[in-house]
Amino acid sequence: MPRNLPGLLDGLELIRQDFPILGRTMADGHPLVYLDSANTSQKPQVVIDTMVDHLERHNANVARAVHQLGGEATEAYEAGREKVAAFIGAQRDEVVFTKNASEALNLVANTLAWAEGDLRVGPGDEVLITEMEHHSNIVPWQLLTERTGATLRWFGLTDDGRLDLSNIDELVNERTKVVSLTWVSNMLGTINPVREIADRAHAAGALVVVDASQAVPQMPVDVVASGADLLAFTGHKVVGPTGIGVLWGCRDVLEKLPPFLGGGEMIRTVTMERSTYADVPSKFEAGTPPIVEAVGLGAAVDYLGHVGMENVRRHEEAITGYLLDGLSSVKGLSILGPKDPHDRGGAVSFELDQVHPHDVAQLLDSRGVAVRAGHHCTKPAHQRYGVQASVRASSYLYTTPEEIDALVEGLEYTKKYFRVD
Amino acid sequence: MPRNLPGLLDGLELIRQDFPILGRTMADGHPLVYLDSANTSQKPQVVIDTMVDHLERHNANVARAVHQLGGEATEAYEAGREKVAAFIGAQRDEVVFTKNASEALNLVANTLAWAEGDLRVGPGDEVLITEMEHHSNIVPWQLLTERTGATLRWFGLTDDGRLDLSNIDELVNERTKVVSLTWVSNMLGTINPVREIADRAHAAGALVVVDASQAVPQMPVDVVASGADLLAFTGHKVVGPTGIGVLWGCRDVLEKLPPFLGGGEMIRTVTMERSTYADVPSKFEAGTPPIVEAVGLGAAVDYLGHVGMENVRRHEEAITGYLLDGLSSVKGLSILGPKDPHDRGGAVSFELDQVHPHDVAQLLDSRGVAVRAGHHCTKPAHQRYGVQASVRASSYLYTTPEEIDALVEGLEYTKKYFRVD
Amino acid sequence: MSDLDAMYQEIILDHYKNPHHAGLREPYEAEVHHVNPTCGDEVTLRVHLDSTDDDAVIEDVSYDALGCSISQASVSVLTDLLIGKKVKEALDVHEEFLALMQGRGTVEPDEDVLEDGIAFAGVAKFPARVKCALLGWMAWKDATTQVVARTAGPTEEMA
Amino acid sequence: MSDLDAMYQEIILDHYKNPHHAGLREPYEAEVHHVNPTCGDEVTLRVHLDSTDDDAVIEDVSYDALGCSISQASVSVLTDLLIGKKVKEALDVHEEFLALMQGRGTVEPDEDVLEDGIAFAGVAKFPARVKCALLGWMAWKDATTQVVARTAGPTEEMA
């Protein structure tokens, strides 16, 4: 088995040592083989330590206090924002902290219902999404269109797991107010031509929202080059903590959107009769923000920055290629989504003939191999392919070829256990 | 100086040792005197350690995974919910995790705009709040009433810092749809007669929302006895982490409210055309929830439970009494809000003649004493008393009488520094 | 026996490969569709009672299930156990099965009551799979409650 | 000198106790109201220019300020510095003051340009107070920009 696949990260063993959980022994003495990183990533020691240091030495509320701890906390929180901005090529004032990617997408869908002027979505308007979206980029738009009398439309999918763009001329039209799509599919692994679609959408006068929840962890992302007007991702998938997400928006659009949640810190002034609102990004950060989480997220993107996102992407391609090969060697296994590692992300969903995904995952788990089974919050895409559920293996910068071997061996064992051949 | 005030927590010195930050030395060698706990509380070691253990050994996404780590993470997350429920006398399914108290209050205000039937707020309806609310319990209702054509009304305040209930018969009427009020004021310290007002509101058929952000940290809270239909508080003020808040609601009301944010985990099933929603509390928890934060919050309420909320309350009363006495000894200082420690919380706001609150806070900070200066997110209450800003000192279970002494000495020093007498 | 083997007992795998009473049949008084939202397992289930009073006998339980071995085997075992029983007795079996599943492996199953159902004792040690085992049972209770409640009127609901 | 004394210089306390050019006066071409949202400091500020072209001279800056010593002293110093200057020159002073305030204590102030304003050098070490010192200056720039932009037309905005 090739311990040295071309493209693997240099010093992979050292990188693994940065992640304490990877040393864990699971039931029956099996070492942990964590192949569920598209669900959530593991955390390096430096992220944990940075959060601990903040809580033990610098904890205070932000923005509100004159005192030293308040100053330190504010500085640490805003440094998190600066690091995130630098990581995605954004201005710091264009980075809004939310609680997760889902809130970021809901923020946009929600405020478009109340926006004034051009941005407002109303009866007759169309919102365009795709059939491969995560539920978090479907349900907010269903709620928006149901509540405003607008119409929800979507790109279908081709048999090989890509966006079906054949009817783009009809789908992107003068009624299209918003185009919201995922950059990288969390189920199929597909990397979508976001820039191309954004250009078409802009030509039609639509706003472009990109769900980059699976893109930012896996590849270098430049928000400006992406063509997005607004872009969302989530902290816990980029080796950061839960409880924090990011909405990036170009300043002009963020300024035009009305506030979302109301409360402390998002105001300019409040009287009982009426309030005025703070500048972006504060306007969208009501209440005490995720402070220690922003500190942790800052450390997380620093960590990824040191490894280098080009290198992470190369590693993911190498591992995914090896994974696709390994899976193809298993008889009765069918992969959902593109088969070429060069134009896909590191999440690979598949079915195993005659064994339900839950049972596959359970058998793998009995050998320490953690994968996801179910619909991965993409029910419509599963339905599109006539699949009720699937197994998903997803790698990250700490994944080794040996772990893929363990998965493949586990699948053969599963077949034997359930007497499938 | 009385080291042994009646009512102080037993073993206060040991309790202080649980909070690593309290050992910090600030600029010029002054020990930290943290009197800003109404803004955010400090964290005991056990909360930090529990979070670290989770991140280092049990991190995974919840609800979605068959594997062992997923099981451990789900169990830890749900145990957080159970602990919180037990802490406030609730059923576990009635506890919704949000990102902070502000989101919890916005969730309610927002969904009332879209509710079906009785709960829906529309033109002609009235929403009743009070002039002492935190901005987070004002702005959401302004947005709701502006957007639905309903009317916002409020209880005024008496000169001694209490709710003016003299016109309650007029304010609570058949048009009143919602009464939302704070249990304990974060500026004036006032404890409001929540139950009495809730009973009046219920008699008029209104829904009762209680902002318990300052109540849950300071006194035993039984949500059912409170009379609230919905109640909000925030993790970071109960020695827990940022990034998590709690909305409690009685099951019946939660079930009637439509979803707020849409996305992963809040659905029952999704097709491109339409979705159905999960049962409460999942219905209101879209996307990856604050997992490690729920784990930390569970440890936090466990910690408070071990100390005993009756004891915390007694400690707060003792310290607040001592604080009120200390402040009264400072010439030129005027306290905003009730003067009796028995019917008020532990946040005391005041003005010092001829020195602006910022300057007071700055001088205190130069001696290691951390207080808040400004409007404390209660601009209308400040305006009510003709005050542009104030200084606020707020204690918690780790506060000692010696720290109050340091504050009072700091105030005298401030006066000297600014040559006020 | 490993925990895994304790979960995937022969009986369970047999029911999975050859489910009993599968398919949707007429007549029926109530049909429900239940989904496990986290994993997507689904069951459509119908009940046919011979009357709607307290002594009603379960004439048929028919179903169409999509899901893992545990959820499929569990609904298959359910039909074996409940068809032909009085609703009252069936509710006791339901209680017993629920207690077993939620016992985290500490509850000793009563073979007289649960018959093949005791094979699910091993599932109770896998919290993530308990929902799979309960999907069909929850659906059955829901459907049955609908039939009885409908006739009993809104005030007299089943426990 | 301690950091505290470096912030609360005599000059600052003098301006605070006896603010120069305080109050709102006529005539004026623009009035703005600025608030520091985090602390609530407020200033209402008016500017009166002798013309609206490039060479405009600042005839008056009048204000009503509510806030701490730093924010009050800072607007008082501003009026001393800017009244009588050409807008062009005043913008340079504004830049210089901004650079000083945002320098975190590393920028050496130029007394020739900033005069009494150099007393604010100590404030730069207190990030929470920098906003206080800048409140009046931001308001002045906003008001001035409005006057000049209004006449210059929408395409030609001030830097």
Ligand SMILES: Cc1ncc(COP(=O)(O)O)c(C=O)c1O
């Ligand atoms: C009374 C009151 N309500 C609401 C809040 C808002 O809490 P959070 O900022 O955590 O949303 C606070 C604290 O800031 C508060 O004191």
Ligand SMILES: Cc1ncc(COP(=O)(O)O)c(C=O)c1O
């Ligand atoms: C493509 C995609 N979009 C959105 C999300 C939602 O992220 P979160 O659950 O952190 O809100 C996820 C992950 O669950 C995802 O993979």
